[in-house]
Amino acid sequence: MQIAPDSPQLAVVMVGLPARGKSYTARRMERYLSWLGYRTEIFNVGEYRRARVGAQVPHSFFDPDNPRGEEARRSLALAALDDMVAWLGDDGQVAIYDATNTTRERRTMVRARCERAGFQVLFIEIRCDDPHIIEANIRSTKLSSPDYKDSDPDEAVTDFRARIAHYERVYEPLADDEGAYLRVTGIGRGVTVSNVDGYLAGRLVFFLMNLHLTARPIWLTRHGESVYNVAGVLGGDPDLTADGYRYAQSLAQFLDRRDSDGNGMVIWTSSLQRAIQTAAPLGRTAWAWRALDEIDGGICDSMSHAQIQEQMPEEYEARKRNKFTYRYPRGESYQDIILRLEPVIIELERTRKPVLVVAHNAVLRALYAYFQGVPPERCPYLPIPLHTVIELTPHAYGCHETRIPLEPRVESSETR
Ligand code: F6P
Numbered sequence: 201m202q203i204a205p206d207s208p209q210l211a212v213v214m215v216g217l218p219a220r221g222k223s224y225t226a227r228r229m230e231r232y233l234s235w236l237g238y239r240t241e242i243f244n245v246g247e248y249r250r251a252r253v254g255a256q257v258p259h260s261f262f263d264p265d266n267p268r269g270e271e272a273r274r275s276l277a278l279a280a281l282d283d284m285v286a287w288l289g290d291d292g293q294v295a296i297y298d299a300t301n302t303t304r305e306r307r308t309m310v311r312a313r314c315e316r317a318g319f320q321v322l323f324i325e326i327r328c329d330d331p332h333i334i335e336a337n338i339r340s341t342k343l344s345s346p347d348y349k350d351s352d353p354d355e356a357v358t359d360f361r362a363r364i365a366h367y368e369r370v371y372e373p374l375a376d377d378e379g380a381y382l383r384v385t386g387i388g389r390g391v392t393v394s395n396v397d398g399y400l401a402g403r404l405v406f407f408l409m410n411l412h413l414t415a416r417p418i419w420l421t422r423h424g425e426s427v428y429n430v431a432g433v434l435g436g437d438p439d440l441t442a443d444g445y446r447y448a449q450s451l452a453q454f455l456d457r458r459d460s461d462g463n464g465m466v467i468w469t470s471s472l473q474r475a476i477q478t479a480a481p482l483g484r485t486a487w488a489w490r491a492l493d494e495i496d497g498g499i500c501d502s503m504s505h506a507q508i509q510e511q512m513p514e515e516y517e518a519r520k521r522n523k524f525t526y527r528y529p530r531g532e533s534y535q536d537i538i539l540r541l542e543p544v545i546i547e548l549e550r551t552r553k554p555v556l557v558v559a560h561n562a563v564l565r566a567l568y569a570y571f572q573g574v575p576p577e578r579c580p581y582l583p584i585p586l587h588t589v590i591e592l593t594p595h596a597y598g599c600h601e602t603r604i605p606l607e608p609r610v611e612s613s614e615t616r
Pocket of ligand 1: 429432433434435436494495497560561562580
């Protein structure tokens, strides 16, 4: 994906004390931008330390009064910075520099280096004073990190708290005169934006404004079997078959089990009949989005793959060569679908209730690729069978996935 022609590459520089959610936020941004097609990479200084100094260093390594520790940490920060600048100068587009960057001096150095190389800099500061969230972050992410492998959990927490205290002694919160920044005050609670300019930086601001930490499931399902599925024909706006209607009933029972008070979820469908018919027995309001409509097959709509192969062999071959970028004449490609699904992703991120999405093969492949961090070029090949609910529950490192087949079982093939 091209950045706007006059936009430079972007260096996103994280700022904040340990266990505030910087790496979590960095990974979320990386997944979002990679899904949109931007070459994005995280440069995590902690990983440089684990690789070069070792994972299990005592908290005194982080003590600002320990000159050897200070020197080692500075050189690790510089090594990651060198690699980041080289990567952006090569053919990277967005680099995320994931480190505490708690002193103004360090930030000034990172910013000057990036700006000299012609890159735009955006600081993202994560602040969090809620002791429960900090404790939860330590227990959920730090204790399982290589830094504390095989350590006693209570001793590990004590050591990590001592590590935080070292950083607290030198922490200088980001100031207004340090350039473009976005400050997140508790993920999901509020952001402050200053001096932010440019398309990608603007997209990141919008994305981060909508992130939250409330755990809830997202259910993805294709519509029930349609008349076109049985005929092996693409696209169109067909009705469900008798089996398709039966699936709609099974889906309604599934949801009743998951949401017994009948009010705790959001249902979205595409604007096509087969999706609307599938949601009809659910007994809840369903919102129809055109953005969720199936890939537009253009002049190949309502044809089978065999007919396309026979009547338009060049189109058939071109799609086989690159199914991700191939655009049906007067229709769409998978790449196009991702762009039109972006507002759906933002809404999925923003919504704190469980969400059921009733849609189609290609669009669900694209949504699934976002949640599971699948490289976009691989999304046209992901299996999304009929009559199956894919339950995704986002957590700190990605999504927990369960596939729940519902009755009636129907024959499944690549095109269905
Ligand atoms: O066959 C069902 C269907 O949803 C078609 O409407 C759509 O064109 C197709 O799947 C998408 O899958 P693929 O990109 O593998 O052809």
